[in-house]
Amino acid sequence: MPLSAENAGRRVVAPCELTTATVVLSGRESDAQGSEFAIRVTNSSPRIVALPRSPEFGWRVDTLRKKDWLLKAEGGAVHRVSAKDPHVIASGQVENLPLVEIAPAHGETFLLYLPAVEKALQPDSQFSHYKLTLYWAADAELARIHPSVLPCALAAEWVVDVQRLPPPK
Numbered sequence: 001m002p003l004s005a006e007n008a009g010r011r012v013v014a015p016c017e018l019t020t021a022t023v024v025l026s027g028r029e030s031d032a033q034g035s036e037f038a039i040r041v042t043n044s045s046p047r048i049v050a051l052p053r054s055p056e057f058g059w060r061v062d063t064l065r066k067k068d069w070l071l072k073a074e075g076g077a078v079h080r081v082s083a084k085d086p087h088v089i090a091s092g093q094v095e096n097l098p099l100v101e102i103a104p105a106h107g108e109t110f111l112l113y114l115p116a117v118e119k120a121l122q123p124d125s126q127f128s129h130y131k132l133t134l135y136w137a138a139d140a141e142l143a144r145i146h147p148s149v150l151p152c153a154l155a156a157e158w159v160v161d162v163q164r165l166p167p168p169k
Contacts, residue, residue, distance in 0.1 A: 010089065010090070010091040010139070010140065011089070011090045011091075011137065011139050011140040011143060012081065012087050012088070012089050013087065013088055013090070013137045013138075013151070013152050013153045014086070014087055014088075014153065015086050015087070015088065015152060015153050015154075015155050016150065016152035016153060016154055016155075017152070018043075018044045018045035019041065019042065019043050019044060019045055019049055019102075019150060019152065019154065020041070020042050020044065020154075021039055021040065021041045021042070021134070021136075021154040021155070021156035022039070022040050022042075022156050022157075022158075023037055023038070023039045023040075023132065023134050023156040023157070023158045024037070024038055024040075024158060025037060025038070026111055028111075030113060033113035033115050034113060034114075034115050034118040035113070035118055036111055036112070036113055037111070037112055037113070037114060037117075037134070038109055038111055039057070039109065039110045039111075039112070039134060039154075039156050040107055040108075040109050041102060041107055041108050041109075041110065041154060042106075042107040043102040043103065043104055043105070043106055043107065044104070044105065045104060046104055047104065048102065048103050048104065049101070049102050049148065049149070049150045049151075050099040050100060050101045050102070050146060050148040050149050051099065051100055051102070051108070051110075051136070051149070051150055052097060052098075052099055052100070052142075053097070053098055053099065053100050054110070054112075055110060055136045056076065056077060056078070056136070057076060057078065057112065057114075057134040057135060057136050058074070058075065058076030058077060058078030058079045058088075058134070058135040058136070059074060059075055059076055059114060059116075059117050059132065059133065059134050060073075060074040060079065060080065060132070060133045060135070061073045061074070061117060061120040061121060061130055061131070061132050062130065062131045062133070063124065063128060063129065063130055063131075064129040064130075064131070069083075069131055071083065072120055072124075072130070073117075073119075073120035075116050075117075076135070077090065077091050077139075078090045078091075078135040078136055078137055078153075079135060080133075080135065080155075086155070087153070088135050088137045088153035088155065089137075090136075090137035090138060090139040090140075090153075091139060099148070099149065101148065114134075117132060121160070121162060122162070123162045123163065123164040125164065126163065126164050127161060127162070127163055127164075128162045128163075128164075129159070129160075129161050129162075130159070130160050130161075130162060131157060131158070131159045131160075132157070132158045132159075132160070133155055133156065133157045133158075134154075134155070134156045135153060135154065135155050136150075136153065136154045137150075137152070137153035137154070138150065
């Protein structure tokens with residue numbers, strides 16, 4: 001089916017199987033932006049893949065309630081189709097070029113600040129259990145222009161327990 005003009009950059013892709021991503025706190029902090037996150041992308045595929053030097057990640061924070069993960073907050077131009085469908089939708093995000101090429105059996109680390117994510121990770125109760133997922137997929141235009149761009153979607157997850165600190169005395 002042809003895409004409408006307003007959705008021309010929209011692209012739905014499956015999660016990567018041979019290229020993986022993990023996310024952790026880098027340990028750096030900024031007074032203005034909060035904690036810095038490090039996303040390590042590892043290429044286990046037989047071909048070189050490329051990503052923008054500063055990819056625009058979508059994000060989702062889920063909280064564990066009675067054995068079920070429930071959406072707490074999400075943002076960005078890249079997101080899952082639904083809570084039960086792992087396909088990722090990329091819609092017209094503006095990517096910073098040039099591209100970074102990742103050779104087979106190699107990896108690249110991307111650093112970024114996500115102030116909205118940090119707010120979403122604030123505990124709801126004395127102890128909160130969260131899952132942060134960062135998503136990236138090329139929109140239709142980027143995939144068309146650069147055939148070496150990663151053809152599938154990255155989904156890096158980080159599960160963390162957060163404890164509410166007592167108020168200062």
